[in-house]
Amino acid sequence: MSASIVSQLLWLESDTPDKPITMYINSPGGSVTSGMAIYDTMTYIKSPVSTVCVGGAASMAAILLAGGEAGKRFSLPHSSIMIHQPLGGTRGQASDIMIYANQIQKTREQSNRIMQYHLNKAKGHEKYSLEEINDLMERDKYLSPEEALELGVIDEILTKRPESEQEKKEKEEKQGGADTPQTS
Template sequence: MFRIFLRSPQTSKLQSTRRCFHVSIARKTLVPIVIEQTGRGERSYDIFSRLLRERVIMLSGPIHDGVSALTVAQLLFLEAEESTKPIHLYINSPGGSVTAGMGIYDTVQYVSSPIHTYCVGQAASMGSLLLAAGERGHRHILPNASVMIHQPSGGASGQATDIAIHAKEIIRMRERLTAIYQHHCGLPGEPVEVGVERFGKALERDYFLTAEEAVEFGLADTILEKRPLPPSESGESLQKENQ
């Protein structure tokens, strides 16, 4: 079997009373459980499901088929709920399978909801492509996060003809990824050919970027140190300052 790899918002104010505890799942990972007191009694959610209600998707860890399926399902669900509201995709990933990542990428482009992307920690390899794939003007990176881009890698064994076929596929995928980066990260006034050449050179080896460099390179739009307050809350704050 042959696989190609790229190696390694604002939420509404909660009105109900909440308390939080942890449960243990596989590999001793603790997932917080949020308990809400509502007019109909208690409701419990794991923290990721609770964030999903606020249109927040967490994409953490290596990207593989399982992660891809979950992310795609969440994107489709949130679009079906409200197609005009933004979806906030938080990315902290070292990358992973190209095909799994492309499944997420294509869905991000497919849904009609605006996708706002956020890099927390790192967006490396395929993670960087997903960061760049967000809506222009809404691709954010936190100050100490980092981005890494590079070309796809893979391996094949068997007859010489089979190896040649797989090598051709890796080259095709590299060209496709270069074109996607250029499409989303082209700088103002930059000709397409220049953008393709710029990313072609950058993808030759592991290319690391700080938050500032990622913005300059076109992979992100803004560095977020603080999340902006919703309009209602910022208005209240301004009123208090003027009193």
Template sequence: MKDPRFDYMPLAAREYSAQRQMTVGDLLLDNRIIFLDGPIHDGSANLVIMKLLFLQSENRHQDIHLYINSPGGSVTATLAIYDIMQFIECDVATYCVGLSASGGAILVAGGAAGKRFALKHSKIMIHQPYGQVGGQVSDIEIQARDILAARQLLNEILASHTKQPVEKIAKDTQRDHYLTAQEAKAYGLVDEILDRTPGDKKK
């Protein structure tokens, strides 16, 4: 319920009160910053997608900054975010913070060309998708085909953004493949390594 005293506050006081009610996430969003942390699942993906669409509706020509510190998760949820990143008109600059693994690596690599960053001590991990199969033989066959198709698709996405051959991606992702920020840049997963905010001058 709205506080009735709010209508009688001076403008500066009302603005201060409104700011006090904003969360850190709201303040970041106000600066066109989205932070994806933790596992990627339908809930977290939907929240990121809503924020991306909202920021595009606010300004179709200004960059969105997506910070990622995630171990990955659902392939379908990852691809949902990825597809929206490619679909919207705004450039999405991506930042690897801490560890961006599996689906997190896909999203970092899927940022706008020239605007994919890794923090100095961050790491990226790429691998083939995990999957569990069970049930009748016919169900197992269907699930296995789906996992193989997902693996091929993710390899092709990584290849398109890194300019690495699909065959190399397939080989490198047979096992968990960890890369430092420097290695990720050489691999083509990111464009630059940051140790301060872009545009800041060292004091």
């Protein structure tokens, strides 16, 4: 799935690099590695990527939601957003378990730095320390759109799709045409 999303982002950027891309998210999350591939592609391409939570964005999907273009991270009013530390499990020899534990700790630190960057960017200043982000993401934390807005995960709650420039132009032309007196 992530390979498909990455290739679509790259194709959309190559087609029209300056045109914004909107990513609609309704996901319980998933593999951190796959999610990081999507996140890195979102930040790598020239096209600005706006994100919209439609239903739910949990775990890695919440990081992708927060990783959208500043000012262009949205949620619909009845969505749910959940953040937490990375999950994982392993078994095997003690040495292999230690290797895995070290790797998941690195992944946790990486995820926390990403969230810290985007939450602080949304606030316009260093509001959250890495320690505060670590505490915030220690356990599953479910957020309403209002709570996500306050925290800085999203920038706006959408209730109605905004009109495109083309729609605005057509509406103005219709109104202008209807108000023009007709002569015979």
